[in-house]
Amino acid sequence: MAEMxxxxxxxxxxxxxxxxxxxxxxxxxxxxxxxxDPHIGLLHRATEKLAETKPYLNNVGYMDRLDYVSxxxxxxxxxxxxxxxxxxxxxxxxxxxxxxxxxxxxILNHLMCIGASALDLGAMSVFLYCFREREDLIDCYEAVSGxxxxxxxxxxxxxxxxxxxxxxxxxxxEMPSDRRRTRFNHNRQGSLLDFxxxxxxxxxxxxxxxxxxxxxNRIWRQRTVNxxxxxxxxxxxxxxxxxxxxxSGVSWDLRxxxxxxxxDELDFEVPIGRxxxxxxxxxxxxxxxxxxxxxxxxxxxxxxxxxxxxLSDDGKIIKPKRADMxxxxxxxxxxxxxxxxxFCLPEGEAYGAVEHPKGEFGVYLVSDGANKPYRVKxxxxxxxHLAAMxxxxxxxxxxxxxxxxxxxxxxxxxxxx
Numbered sequence: 001m002a003e004m005x006x007x008x009x010x011x012x013x014x015x016x017x018x019x020x021x022x023x024x025x026x027x028x029x030x031x032x033x034x035x036x037d038p039h040i041g042l043l044h045r046a047t048e049k050l051a052e053t054k055p056y057l058n059n060v061g062y063m064d065r066l067d068y069v070s071x072x073x074x075x076x077x078x079x080x081x082x083x084x085x086x087x088x089x090x091x092x093x094x095x096x097x098x099x100x101x102x103x104x105x106x107i108l109n110h111l112m113c114i115g116a117s118a119l120d121l122g123a124m125s126v127f128l129y130c131f132r133e134r135e136d137l138i139d140c141y142e143a144v145s146g147x148x149x150x151x152x153x154x155x156x157x158x159x160x161x162x163x164x165x166x167x168x169x170x171x172x173x174e175m176p177s178d179r180r181r182t183r184f185n186h187n188r189q190g191s192l193l194d195f196x197x198x199x200x201x202x203x204x205x206x207x208x209x210x211x212x213x214x215x216x217n218r219i220w221r222q223r224t225v226n227x228x229x230x231x232x233x234x235x236x237x238x239x240x241x242x243x244x245x246x247x248s249g250v251s252w253d254l255r256x257x258x259x260x261x262x263x264d265e266l267d268f269e270v271p272i273g274r275x276x277x278x279x280x281x282x283x284x285x286x287x288x289x290x291x292x293x294x295x296x297x298x299x300x301x302x303x304x305x306x307x308x309x310x311l312s313d314d315g316k317i318i319k320p321k322r323a324d325m326x327x328x329x330x331x332x333x334x335x336x337x338x339x340x341x342x343f344c345l346p347e348g349e350a351y352g353a354v355e356h357p358k359g360e361f362g363v364y365l366v367s368d369g370a371n372k373p374y375r376v377k378x379x380x381x382x383x384x385h386l387a388a389m390x391x392x393x394x395x396x397x398x399x400x401x402x403x404x405x406x407x408x409x410x411x412x413x414x415x416x417x
Contacts, residue, residue: 004029004030006027006028006029006034007027007028007029008025008026008027008028009025009026009028010023010024010025010026011023011024011025011026011036011401012024021042021043021412021416022038022040022042022405022410022412023038023039023040023042024036024037024038024039024389024401024405025037025039026393026398026401028398031397031398031399032395032396032397032398033393033394033395033396033397033398033400033401034394035390035394036389036390036393036394036401037390038386038387038389038390040386040412040415040416041416042412042416043412043413043415043416044416044417045065045416045417046417047062047065047066047378047417048376048377048378048417050062051373051376052372052373052374052375052376053372054372055341055342055343055371055372056082056156056342056343056345056371056372056373057155057156057338057339057342057343058342059078059373059376060075060078060079060152060154060155061150061152063075063077063078063363064149064150064151064152065150065413066378066380066413066414066417067109067356067358067361067380067381067382067411067413067414068149068150068411068413069108069109069112069113069357069411070105070106070108070109070356070357070358070361070411071105071141071149071150071151072098072101072102072104072105072141072151072153072154073102073105073106073109073354073356073357073361074356074361074414075151075152075153075154076098076102076154076261076354077352077353077354077356077361077362077363078154078352078363079154079155079156079157079352080260080352080353080354080363081350081351081352081362081363081364081365082156082345082350082352082365083156083157083352084350084351084352085345085346085348085349085350085365085367086156086317086343086345086346088156088157088312088314088317089157089312089314090157090158090261090312091158091308091309091310091311091312092262092306092308093162093303093306093307093308093309093310094157094158094159094309094310094311095261095262096262096299096302096303096306097159097162097163097299097303097310098154098159098261099261099262099263099266099295099299100196100295100296100299100300100303101140101141101144101153102261102354103292103293103295103296103299104137104140104141104196104292104296105357106288106289106292106357107133107137107203107289107292107293108134108137108138108357109357109358109409110285110286110288110289110357111130111131111133111134111137111289112130112134113285113357113406113409114126114130114210114214114282114285114286115127115128115129115130115131116406117282117403117406117407118213118214118220120402120403120405120406121219121220121223121224121402121403121406122219123213123214123217123219123220125213126210126213126214129206129209129210129213130210132206133199133203133206136195136199137199139167139168139195140192140195140196140199141153142168143164143167143168143192143195144159144160144161144163144164144192145160155311155318156312156317157311157312157314157317157318158309158310158311158312158318159310159311161310162310163191163192163193163303164191164192165191165192166191167188167189167190167191167192167194167195168188169185169188169189170184170185170188187199193300193303193304196296196300197297197300200293200296200297200300203289203293204290204293207286207289207290207293210286211286214282215283215286221279223278223399223400223403224277224278224279224282224403224407225277225278225279226275226277226279227277227278227279227396227400227403227404228277228278228392228393228396228400228403228404228407228408229275229276229277229392230244230248230276230388230391230392231248231249231276232248232249232250232276234248235248235250235276236250238384238387238388238391239384239387240359240384240385240388241359241360241381241384242355242356242357242358242359242360242381243281243284243285243288243357243358243359243409244281244358244359244385244407244408244409245359246270246271246272246273246284247272247273247275247276247277247280247281247283247284248273248275248276248280249272249273249274249276250272251270251272253270253355254353254354254355254360255268255270255355256270258353260354266295266298266299267294267298268291268292268294268295269287269291270291271283271284271287271288271291272284278403278404278406278407281407281408282407285409288357315334316343317338317343319334319335319338319339320334320335341371342371342372343371344369344370344371345367345369346367346369347367347368347369348366348367349364349365349366349367350364350365351363351364351365352365353379356381357381357409358381358382358385358409358411358414359381359382359384359385360379360381361378361379361380361381361414362378362379363376363377363378363379364376364377364378364379378414378417380414380415380417381414382408382409382410382411382414382415383414383415385408385409385410386408386410386415388408389404389405389408392404392408
């Protein structure tokens with residue numbers, strides 16, 4: 001009888017949400033996975049070291065390019081670290097705007113994750129449904145920042161500008177069909193807040209559509225139930241956070257356990273799972289989108305009733321108004337120095353963390369009193385999840401590797417940094 005030998009081969013570099021930068025070395029016995037060893041670094045860009053050579057303000061754009069599916073949440077973690085280090089007060093209105101866009105970003109991330117997961121397992125339709133709603137939310141990014149992805153909208157001390165009173169509309173050159181253009185522009189006649197409110201009113205029905213396509217789908221359940229199970233204690237031991245931890249039954253969410261910004265003033269629930277498999281991770285993300293929608297609605301209501309400043313009044317870190325620059329030489333000099341030299345923070349260290357869509361995203365800053373950080377260290381939310389791939393895949397079939405990888409929602413921008 002022929003002797004059976006394990007077979008070792010490369011899985012990747014591949015993955016649709018990672019642009020060809022994941023390499024797994026799999027050892028299989030027939031179709032059963034014996035070990036999975038992730039090899040990372042194919043998207044390493046030395047982000048942390050680059051950030052140590054630039055003034056604090058210039059590094060906000062680097063944060064966008066870490067997890068490039070959850071851009072503004074990355075910015076929030078970095079700005080929180082600076083604000084802790086410099087004891088900078090953030091106006092209430094700016095905090096509500098940040099929370100609103102954090103939750104918009106959470107929905108953006110989960111739509112990408114669920115759509116790409118379904119696509120990985122052979123379900124094409126869900127991906128198209130999810131991207132229908134993503135397009136509206138990306139338009140919100142573009143309305144406040146001018147960019148569809150890398151917004152650079154948050155600033156130490158607040159946000160770059162207030163919410164626009166006019167929402168961009170589709171023009172005849174872009175959409176020649178009058179009937180189609182009218183349909184796409186019907187909810188763009190007012191302000192950005194009007195557009196977001198319209199989105200929040202129709203989004204629950206959209207989530208129902210995703211659930212109709214997936215939640216009780218026989219093939220989806222066969223591919224995800226009891227696949228990649230991690231129990232609660234093991235999830236804690238491995239350093240899991242976010243939906244991956246909560247799917248294992250651990251109720252840990254920084255928005256509740258260590259509230260920041262204005263989360264302690266908002267009403268929302270934290271969904272948790274029971275089994276800790278791929279199916280639970282999917283269900284947690286579905287319910288998180290519903291809860292994020294609730295939070296956005298509360299933020300819209302508050303922002304309508306409470307106008308006010310959106311940046312700190314600390315002149316050391318905030319640029320002067322453009323009108324002042326035209327009349328006052330001191331303001332012009334201040335603006336020039338702020339954007340060439342930057343601002344200095346007192347000596348010390350700080351860690352700013354946020355409940356990122358993938359887990360706890362944190363930025364550790366060390367200042368030596370100069371205009372740029374002495375040390376920057378990013379705590380990537382997805383890193384511990386990828387590190388557990390070997391343990392999660394062991395004993396499963398080769399096809400289950402794809403389901404497990406999709407369920408932990410990996411983006412390599414933040415992992416390789």
